Amino acid sequence: MSAYPIVAVGAIVLDEGDILLVKRRTEPAAGTWSLPGGKLERGESLAEGVVREVFEETACKIKPHGIAGIVERIVRDDDGGVEFHYVIVDLWAEIVDRIDPKASDDAEDAKWFAVEDLSRLGLTTGLFEFLRERGVLEGVLPSDA
DSSP states (O other): OOSSOEEEEEEEEEETTEEEEEEEOSSSSTTSEEOSEEEOOTTOOHHHHHHHHHHHHHSOOEEEEEEEEEEEEEEEOTTSOEEEEEEEEEEEEEESSOOOOOOOTTEEEEEEEEGGGGGGSOBOTTHHHHHHHTTTTTTOOOTTO
8 A cells, every 4th residue: 555646547448339448356446347557657658558557458559649537546444544546547549459358467357348338337436427528428328327
């Protein structure tokens, strides 16, 4: 556990109506589907970090294209103390050569999903709304609608 917030990166990788997601193996949010990504390493640019992290988790090669948004995740323990504090910079990215992803590193699974199917998945808290705000889910209704 860090005494300071941890900077992380994620990628919104879209291809022909599909989005690349990983099922998280570790906390926070273990067992949920999320954007591929992870902690930024010291001396690494946002673009370098997201390329590395996506490859480590999925074996997919991407080309980043700018910041899609910034998300802050603060997870508290039962006593109100901070268990996790991440500042996540999500980047738009394109796939270099589309392959079937191969989960590794801290991803339990990695898959391409049709964007219209996202409302039926167990997504990380706030991801559906984040993607909708960025126009990725135009016309897709949340599963509770």
